[in-house]
Each structure stands twice: as C-alpha cells, then as structure tokens.
Amino acid sequence: MNRTTSLVLVIIAGILGTIFSFWFGLNNHLLPEQASMQAPLVDDLFNVMVVIGTALFILTEGLIVYSMIRFRQPPGDETDGADIEGNLPLEIVWTAIPAVIVIGIGVYSVEVYEDMGGLHLASPPGHMHVQQPESPGTEMAGMDSAAMAAMPPGSAMAATMSADMAKAAPVIPLPEAKEQIASSYYGIGNRLSDEADEIDLTVNVTGMQFAWLFEYPDLGITVGELHLPVGRRVRLQMKAVDVIHSFWVPQFRLKQDVIPGEETRLQFVATLPGTYPVFCAELCGSYHGSMRTQTIVHSDEDYAEWVKTSQVAAKPSKVPMTVAQLSDEEYLAPYAQEIGLNAETLPKPSTRSF
Amino acid sequence: MTQTNPRVIAQPTPPPPEIEEVPSYRMWKWYDYFTFNVDHKLIGIQYIVMGFIFYLVGGAMAIAMRTELRTPDPDFVDPSLYNALLTNHGTVMIFLWVIPTTIGGFGNYFIPLMIGARDMAFPKLNALAFWLNPPAALLLAVSFIYGGAQAGWTSYPPLSEITAPQAQVLWVAALILIGTSSIMGSLNFLVTIWKMRVPSLPLLKMPLFCWSIIAAAVIALIGTPPLTIGLLLLTFDILFGTSFYKPDAGGTVVLYQHLFWFYSHPAVYLMVLPVFGVMSEVIPVYARKPIFGYTAIAYSSLAISFVGLFVWVHHMFTSGTAPWMRMFFTVSTLLVAIPTGVKIFSWVATLWQGKIRYTSAMLFAVGLLSMFVFGGITGVTLAAVPFDLHVHDSYYIVGHFHYVLFGGSVFGIYAGVYHWFPKMTGRFLDERLGKIHFVMTFFGTHLTFLPMHNLGLSGMPRRIAMYDPQFQALNQLCTWGAYLLALSIVPFYFNVIYSWIKGKRSSGNPWNALTLEWTTDSPPMIENWEVLPVVTTGPYDYGKDRQEEVRQTD
Structure with missing residues (x-):
C-alpha cells in the first residue's frame, strides 16, 4: 500500500468517524424526556460532549486496534521494534488539542450553568419565558422547549440576564446585601433578591427518612406528591429533618441535596x-x-382543579364536629360556591329531618 | 547469579560489607510470610497476597449486591445489610485491594529492585506499615457484629452518626489504621527513591513506575491527614457527644464532605497512578519499543497528582456548595484530562511500529488502555456541572468509576502480575489460561459496567437495594456480567496457585526487559544482588544498537 492510498483511506476513515460522531451525538436518545426549562440546555451540553467524546473514542480505540493488528510480532521475528523515543511536535499537538477541547467545554459549561440560573447574579431561567396564564398546555410547552433547544446558548438569554443584573445590582443597599449573602441559599436558580413577583409558586419541600413532603404555604396544602402548573416559575425551598437527602427529577435534569441545617433551593x-x-x-x-x-405537571386548568380538591381535603376542620351548634349558614359556607346552596335556598327546617 | 549480563559489571569501589552477611542461596520459608519480616520483597508478597484475598471478599459482596439487584424488590438481602455490603465493598476494594496491591505490593517489591537498592530506606517501618492492615481488616469484620457500617464508603454525617454507630466507629478505626499505614509507606517510598538509587541512576533514567509511585506517595502524604481529621471528628461526634457535624447543635454537615473528598478524590489517583506506572513498564517490553515521550509521562504523573489536589468539590456539585466553587472545580477537574490524555496517547504511540507480543500481560495492558479511554471520556463529561447535576449519585457514576477502577486499576494489577510473576516466583504463569482469563474479564467488564451508564442517564440512583421496575432489564444484564466476572477469576486463581507450585521455571530475565529488576535472579535473592548493578542503558532502550548484545542475557 503506497503513501497516497493510505492517506486517502485515513481521510475517508476520518470523515466517516466524524459523521458518525455527529450522528450519535445528536441522536443518542440516552436521556429521558425534557420537562423543564433547564433540561434542553443540559442536553445540548451533553450532546456536544457526546460528539467530541465519540470522535475521541473512535480515534483512540481505532489507533489501538490498528496498532495491535498491524504491528503484531511477525512469526519468528525476535528483534525489536522501531527506535522512536518521542516526537515533540506530535506531543505538543496532543497536549494542546485536548487542552483546547476541555477549555471549550469548561467555558460552555459555565455558560450553560449561568443560563440554568446557577450563578447568583443570574435571574431564574423562566424569567423571560413566562407563559400567558390563559394559554399554557402541552402544545405551548412543547413549542417552548423546542424554541429553547433551537436557541444558541447564551445569546439572547445572556443579554437579558446582563440587563437584569444591571438593573438588580444598585437596588440592593450595601448593608442589606451583606445580610442577603449571609442567608443566601445553595442550589440552582439562586437570587440575591427575593422579589415575590418573580416566583409564581413556592413549595416547601421536606426530606425525611424515607419520604418527601410538599407543603404549599400559600394554598395551605401539604401532600406527598409534587403537583406543579406547567410553564410557571416554581421555587422549591428544601429542608431535611434527619439526614442528607437529594431531590432529583431526571426529566427536569435537576438535582439538589437537601441538607439538615441549611435550606437549599431549586x-x-x-x-x-x-x-x-x-x-x-x-x-x-x-x-x-x-x-x-x-x-405531576398539570396544565393550568388541571392544576386549579387539583388545588381546589386538595384544599377541601386539606381543611377537614371546615366540617365541624359539632354540627348541631352551627347555623345553616355557617355549616354550608364551605360548599356555597360548589353546589350553589346557601341558607336562603334551603328547604324549611322541618323537612331537614328527612 | 551469573555475570552474563553485560549491563551488570562489578563495581570498581570496594563491595559493601553486607555482602559477606548475605547467605547466597538462602530463601525465605513459607512461614516467614506470616511474620514481622523486614525484607521488602517478602512484604511486597504479603501485600499482594492479602490484596488478592480481599479481592475475593469485596467481590463476594459485589456478587451479593448484584444478585439483590436482579429484581426491583429487596428480596435477597435485608436492605440494611445491602447498605453494609455496599459500604464495605467500596472500603475493602479501595483500602484492602487496589491500594495495598499496587503501592504496597508492586511498590515494595519492585521499587528497590528498580533503583538498585537492597531494601527500602526504613525496613522496620515498612513491615509495621504492612502489619497495620490485618488488624484493620479484623475491625471491619468485627463491625458486622454490629450490623456493619451502612453509610457508604463516604460515610456522610448525619447518616453515619445515627446508623449503626458502633460499626461506624470500628470502620473509622480501620480506616485510620490503613491511613497510617499509607502515610508510613509513602514516606518510605519517597526517601527510598530519593536517597537509595544506585549512583549510576539519575532521576530521569528511572523506570516510570518509580515516577508514578512518587506521585502517588505525594498524594497520600498530603491527603491522608485531612481525611484522618475528618474521621476523628466524626468519631468524636458519635462517642463523645461533640457536634462538629450536627447542625442542630451548631455543626455543619458539609464540612465533613470537604475533609473527606480532599483526600478521597486524590485517592482515585492514588489507585490509578501506580497502575499507570505498571502500564509504562509492561507496554514497551512487549511492544519491543522505547516508551514514547518518557519525560512527558514522568511529569504528567506529577501534574495529575498536583492538579488532583484541587478538584475535590466535583463530588459535591449538588451539595451545599457556592456557585463559584462549582465553576472553579469544573475547570480544575477538566484540566486533569490533559496530563491523562498525554499518557494515553503516549502509550498508543508506543504501540505504533512496535513488534507486539500477545502475552497475557500485554493483553491486559492494552485492555486497560481501551477501557480507560472510555472511563476518561465519561469522566470529562462529569466535570461539567450542568450535566453532573443530572447524573450525580446515579448509576452513570457507578459505571464511570468502575471503568476507571476495574477496567483501569484491576486490569493493571492483572497485567503486573502476569508480567512480574516469573520474577517474583521464578515460575511462569500458564499463558493459555491467562488468555482465557483476559477474554472473560474483558467481556465481563463491559457487560457489567456499560449498561450502568444507560441506567444512570435514564434516572436510576445509585446505592439502592430497591428500584423502579422500568430499570429491571438493564440491571439483569449487569448482574449477568457480574457473574461472568466472578467466573473469570477462577482460571486466574487456579493459574496462580498451580503455577506457583508447578509452573515452568523462569530465567532471570524471561521477557528480555531492560529495567534493573531483571538483572538479578528469579526470584531475587535476599538483598537482591551479590554485587549492585550499574546502569548502562535507559530503562526502555529497545531497538537500540546495543540490543543484540543485551538480549544475550541468560
């Protein structure tokens, strides 16, 4: 095999390897479905790393397999191989290229992390993507995640964020800021300012051996399953009562330890x-x-429905133990809305004995 | 020993006085191996044999766990026992198998031989370091009376303080003993390599195994004390009511994680660097080529151990860590890939244009290379915080580190054993059994650990005795792989025991290797040489002009 033929073969192998790496990186389907704003960002990063990793894997393993076959000891040949002690340019290349790759991955990771809301200065990723309360639902959400995936990371988002940062920075007076930092929380989507209007729903999460408890402070609901409205900015304020736990929803690509003694947030x-x-x-x-x-991520209607049912279930005290002591009006108050019944529309007391 | 090797010429200076005291052909008796003996080779064998015994123990624990994981429900072992098994599997495999076998075993046996010394710098300290290990193992065994430590080998408080506390204290005591042993050993290696080389051996002519032991020893010396402190504070919390890690009494649980990982991430390099050294010894011998880029490989070991000291928070990306930490440690962790890549590429280039002998040692070395490429790439993905948030504490991690530690360290130990067995025992291992062993181990490793990546990516957490039924199919695949791995050790253990007794006799230098350990008999006499060797060639000068004469040895 002459030099030109081998060169051509190497080039063809390289092209095929590259094509395969890209194909595998973009179609690996190794991760579960994407169900949060952060998920497409993480998956893009993962896919880029898979492309690079596959290419490196094919290159290195290819060289190993080729060498093991091509340079095996010829039968009966007891002599040594070529006397090559090194090759400085080659060594520089294989130090520099991985260096460039890992620095690239590092920069990209930091950027994704900022977009996910991991850095204090960043606003929650949902900030610019708030959906109209009237029109959420599967299709909208699907479109939204597709739009997110299509967006080059860090372009529009970063711009918005720096604007946010500029706006947010002077608002916090110095002494107060110190206090804020002292009581700042670890997690994803941290903020120095806790302006209420930036969060649609706060859930207090408690981890204990061996269960999760989700408390909705604004709604007076405490349940064992996490119900969320789609397309809303959610904050989980997490505490552990006994040992360290870690909250993980694979479809959200989010994980945060829940630590006794300090609150963490997602x-x-x-x-x-x-x-x-x-x-x-x-x-x-x-x-x-x-x-x-x-x-369970609900559409807005389903979520409202769930809230209503849960609130009824969560407030058994509204059904008094001592019914006899209440007037009709008091007794029916909780149901007035639901069944359209009140003291006026009731039949005469005499018929009640039926 | 005969003076046929042209590299060994009589020293012009008067021979050291020990020579008269060395009885020429006296060998240790079998019972010497159970005593407080100061011979570095005997201690090396003690470490290796102990390691291979605990490999079986840790392996049995792994098989029990994989059997449990055939089904989603906890139906084979009690969940508490399962946690005790996973804790002690990790502990035994790290502290009583990989580290003792590579550093304690190969290190003790070959460092003095490779640098032309008659023993380690501090022989009694060396023996003491070894004899700290059996009591540690005993403590671990006793801990099972109290249910066994159940908080994982990481033993994070508060879990470790409230679950089986007596067992936890015994576990801590065991680790402190082993840590002390490790510090003693490391100090010994550094002094030995620094002060006891034959005058004709400059640092940059040393076999690369010596460099990797230097790097590992530095890590152990710097890392072990903080770990010991962290563990002591944990014990104080359990026994004496202090509150270092008790948040309700003003302590902080994350402090422990910092102290623990400051040692325990470098410990990963502690487990893999000596094996890298073994690679650098094995590959040139069977490729019949000089190692490619000696200096780069030597310094990359030091670079790994240095950078490795600044990456520990990547185990805590989902813990209570500030955003800047997550960023800083992403970048520092990624940097480790560079020196590691240098090593990998250098070994591949060493294969290039060699004349590769397909010995069992070489197969395991190349197997290691192929496994480590994969484990290294998945390791790089884990450095990126956003992705790590998803897979942290999932089976992806389990898959990744088993590729590095089983496909890496264990393959390296096998390669080292096949390579050096003739030197240590004077007999060859059976090559055919070795190849069967390799094929079973190679496929078993992939079958066991490759599906784990998939499991983790799709959402299976690690350290669980019961899991979501959707993960069952892949888990069964892993379990079958584990059974194959368990079977794969049968030809190996049989081979070792049989060959040690009846194997084909080996000469002093059966592989035509050039490092100093091959200039003496197999097995070497007590105190290694009658006359200390003089280094006349580099450790990997294959294919040089002088090769023809050199290979006339024996």
Whole structure:
C-alpha cells in the first residue's frame, strides 16, 4: 500500500468517524424526556460532549486496534521494534488539542450553568419565558422547549440576564446585601433578591427518612406528591429533618441535596405536562431506594382543579364536629360556591329531618 | 547469579560489607510470610497476597449486591445489610485491594529492585506499615457484629452518626489504621527513591513506575491527614457527644464532605497512578519499543497528582456548595484530562511500529488502555456541572468509576502480575489460561459496567437495594456480567496457585526487559544482588544498537 492510498483511506476513515460522531451525538436518545426549562440546555451540553467524546473514542480505540493488528510480532521475528523515543511536535499537538477541547467545554459549561440560573447574579431561567396564564398546555410547552433547544446558548438569554443584573445590582443597599449573602441559599436558580413577583409558586419541600413532603404555604396544602402548573416559575425551598437527602427529577435534569441545617433551593419552570418520578439520590438509610414519589405537571386548568380538591381535603376542620351548634349558614359556607346552596335556598327546617 | 549480563559489571569501589552477611542461596520459608519480616520483597508478597484475598471478599459482596439487584424488590438481602455490603465493598476494594496491591505490593517489591537498592530506606517501618492492615481488616469484620457500617464508603454525617454507630466507629478505626499505614509507606517510598538509587541512576533514567509511585506517595502524604481529621471528628461526634457535624447543635454537615473528598478524590489517583506506572513498564517490553515521550509521562504523573489536589468539590456539585466553587472545580477537574490524555496517547504511540507480543500481560495492558479511554471520556463529561447535576449519585457514576477502577486499576494489577510473576516466583504463569482469563474479564467488564451508564442517564440512583421496575432489564444484564466476572477469576486463581507450585521455571530475565529488576535472579535473592548493578542503558532502550548484545542475557 503506497503513501497516497493510505492517506486517502485515513481521510475517508476520518470523515466517516466524524459523521458518525455527529450522528450519535445528536441522536443518542440516552436521556429521558425534557420537562423543564433547564433540561434542553443540559442536553445540548451533553450532546456536544457526546460528539467530541465519540470522535475521541473512535480515534483512540481505532489507533489501538490498528496498532495491535498491524504491528503484531511477525512469526519468528525476535528483534525489536522501531527506535522512536518521542516526537515533540506530535506531543505538543496532543497536549494542546485536548487542552483546547476541555477549555471549550469548561467555558460552555459555565455558560450553560449561568443560563440554568446557577450563578447568583443570574435571574431564574423562566424569567423571560413566562407563559400567558390563559394559554399554557402541552402544545405551548412543547413549542417552548423546542424554541429553547433551537436557541444558541447564551445569546439572547445572556443579554437579558446582563440587563437584569444591571438593573438588580444598585437596588440592593450595601448593608442589606451583606445580610442577603449571609442567608443566601445553595442550589440552582439562586437570587440575591427575593422579589415575590418573580416566583409564581413556592413549595416547601421536606426530606425525611424515607419520604418527601410538599407543603404549599400559600394554598395551605401539604401532600406527598409534587403537583406543579406547567410553564410557571416554581421555587422549591428544601429542608431535611434527619439526614442528607437529594431531590432529583431526571426529566427536569435537576438535582439538589437537601441538607439538615441549611435550606437549599431549586428554581425552575416545568415545561411538559406529565407524571415524572422524584428520587432521593443521596444514600439516606436502609430504605433509601424506596424514597421515591412523583411529580405531576398539570396544565393550568388541571392544576386549579387539583388545588381546589386538595384544599377541601386539606381543611377537614371546615366540617365541624359539632354540627348541631352551627347555623345553616355557617355549616354550608364551605360548599356555597360548589353546589350553589346557601341558607336562603334551603328547604324549611322541618323537612331537614328527612 | 551469573555475570552474563553485560549491563551488570562489578563495581570498581570496594563491595559493601553486607555482602559477606548475605547467605547466597538462602530463601525465605513459607512461614516467614506470616511474620514481622523486614525484607521488602517478602512484604511486597504479603501485600499482594492479602490484596488478592480481599479481592475475593469485596467481590463476594459485589456478587451479593448484584444478585439483590436482579429484581426491583429487596428480596435477597435485608436492605440494611445491602447498605453494609455496599459500604464495605467500596472500603475493602479501595483500602484492602487496589491500594495495598499496587503501592504496597508492586511498590515494595519492585521499587528497590528498580533503583538498585537492597531494601527500602526504613525496613522496620515498612513491615509495621504492612502489619497495620490485618488488624484493620479484623475491625471491619468485627463491625458486622454490629450490623456493619451502612453509610457508604463516604460515610456522610448525619447518616453515619445515627446508623449503626458502633460499626461506624470500628470502620473509622480501620480506616485510620490503613491511613497510617499509607502515610508510613509513602514516606518510605519517597526517601527510598530519593536517597537509595544506585549512583549510576539519575532521576530521569528511572523506570516510570518509580515516577508514578512518587506521585502517588505525594498524594497520600498530603491527603491522608485531612481525611484522618475528618474521621476523628466524626468519631468524636458519635462517642463523645461533640457536634462538629450536627447542625442542630451548631455543626455543619458539609464540612465533613470537604475533609473527606480532599483526600478521597486524590485517592482515585492514588489507585490509578501506580497502575499507570505498571502500564509504562509492561507496554514497551512487549511492544519491543522505547516508551514514547518518557519525560512527558514522568511529569504528567506529577501534574495529575498536583492538579488532583484541587478538584475535590466535583463530588459535591449538588451539595451545599457556592456557585463559584462549582465553576472553579469544573475547570480544575477538566484540566486533569490533559496530563491523562498525554499518557494515553503516549502509550498508543508506543504501540505504533512496535513488534507486539500477545502475552497475557500485554493483553491486559492494552485492555486497560481501551477501557480507560472510555472511563476518561465519561469522566470529562462529569466535570461539567450542568450535566453532573443530572447524573450525580446515579448509576452513570457507578459505571464511570468502575471503568476507571476495574477496567483501569484491576486490569493493571492483572497485567503486573502476569508480567512480574516469573520474577517474583521464578515460575511462569500458564499463558493459555491467562488468555482465557483476559477474554472473560474483558467481556465481563463491559457487560457489567456499560449498561450502568444507560441506567444512570435514564434516572436510576445509585446505592439502592430497591428500584423502579422500568430499570429491571438493564440491571439483569449487569448482574449477568457480574457473574461472568466472578467466573473469570477462577482460571486466574487456579493459574496462580498451580503455577506457583508447578509452573515452568523462569530465567532471570524471561521477557528480555531492560529495567534493573531483571538483572538479578528469579526470584531475587535476599538483598537482591551479590554485587549492585550499574546502569548502562535507559530503562526502555529497545531497538537500540546495543540490543543484540543485551538480549544475550541468560
């Protein structure tokens, strides 16, 4: 085989390897569905790393396999191989190229992390993507995540964020800022300012051996499954009562340890209605594996429905134990709205004995 | 020993006085191996044999766990016992198998031989370091009376303080003993390599195994004390009611994680660097070529151990860590890929234009190379915080580090054993059994650990005895792989035991290698040489003009 033929073969192999790497990187389907604003960002990063990783893998393994076959000992040949002790340009190349690659991945990671809301200065990723309350739902959410995926990371978002930063920075007076930092929270989607209007829903999450508890302070609901409205900015304020737990919804691509003694937070926007598992990802005892529940992402209507039912269920005290002591009006008050019944529309007391 | 090797010429200076005291052909008896003996080779064998015993123990624990994971429900072992198994599997494999076998075993046996010394700098310290290990193992065994430590080998408080506390204290005591042993050993290696080389051996002519041991020893010396402190504070919390890690009494649980990982991430390099050294010894011998880029490989070991000291927070990306930390440690972790890549590429280039002998040692070395490429690439993905947030504490991690530690460290230990067995025992291992062993191990490793990446990506957390039924199919694949791996050790253990007794006799230099350990008998006499060797060639000068005469040895 002469030099030209081998060169051509190497080039063809290189092109095929590159094509395969791109194809595999973009079509690996290794990750579960994307159900949060952060998920497409993480997946893009992962896919880029898969492209690079596959290419490097094919190159290195190809060289190993080729060498093992091509340079195996000829039968009966007891002599040594070529006396090559090194090649400085080659060594510089294979130090420099990985260096460039890892620095690139590093920069990209930092950018994605900022877009996810990981840095204090960044606003929650949902900020510019708030959906109209009237028109959420599967299609909108699907479109939204597609739009997110199509967006080059860090372009429009970064611009918005720096504007936010500029706006936010002078608002905080110095001494107060110090206090804020002292009580700042670890997690994703942190902010120095806790302006209420930036968050649509706050849920207090408690991790304990071996269950999750979700408390909706504004709604007076406490449940064992996390119900979320699609397309809303959600903040989870997480605490552990006994040991370290870790809140993980694979479809959200988010994980945050829940630590005794300090509150951690996750802020995100769920983008795809559905039911997803919630796992505990930090070893927390014998039944660690069974510490799982689910999160249900509802459309707005379903969510409102759920809130209503849960509030009724959550307030059994509204059904008094001592019915006899209440007037009709008091007794019916909780149901007045639902069944359109009140003291006036009631039949005469005498018929009540029926 | 015969003086046929042209590289070994009598020293012009008067022979050292020990020579008269060395009885020429006295060998240690079998019972010497159970005593407090100061011979570095005997201690090396003690470490290796101990390591291979605990490999079986840790392996049995792994098989029990994989059997449990055939089904989603906890139906094979009790969940508490499962946690004790996963904790002790990690502990045993790290502290009683990989580290003792590579550093304690190969290091003790070959460092003095490679640098032309008669023993380690501090022989008694060396023996003491070894004899700290059996009591540690005993403590771990006793801990099972109290249910066994169940908080993972990481033993994060508060879990470790409230779950089986007696067992946890015994576990801490065991780790502190092993840590102390590690510090003693490391100090010994550094002094030995620094002060006891034969005068004709400059640092940059040393075999690369010596460089990797230097790098590992530095890590152990710097990292072990903080770990010991972290563990002591944990014990104080359990036994004496202090509150270093008790948040309700003013402590902080994340502090422990910093102290723990400051050692325990470098510990990963501690497990893999000596094996890199083994690679650099094995590959040139069987490729019959000089190692490609000696200096780059030597310094990249030091670079890995240096950068490796600044990457520990990547184990805590989802913990209570500030955003700047997450960023800083993303970048520092990514940097480790550069020196590691240099090594990988250098070994591949060493294969290029060689005349490769397909010995079992070479197969395991090249197997390691191919596994490590994969484990290294998945490692780079884990450095990126956004992605790590998803897969942290998932089976992706388990898959990744088993590729690095099983496909890396264990393959390296196998390569080293096949390579040096003739030197250590004077007998060859059976090559055919070796190849069967390799094929089973190679496929077993992929079958066991490759599906784990998939499991983790799709959402299976690690360290669980019960899991979501959607993960069952892949888990069964892993379990079958684990059974194959368990079977794969049968030809190996049989081979070792049989060959040690009845194997074909080996000469002093059966592989025509050039490093100093091959200039003496197999097995070497007590105190290694009658007359200390003089280094006349580089450690990897294959294919040079002088090769023809050199290979006339024996």
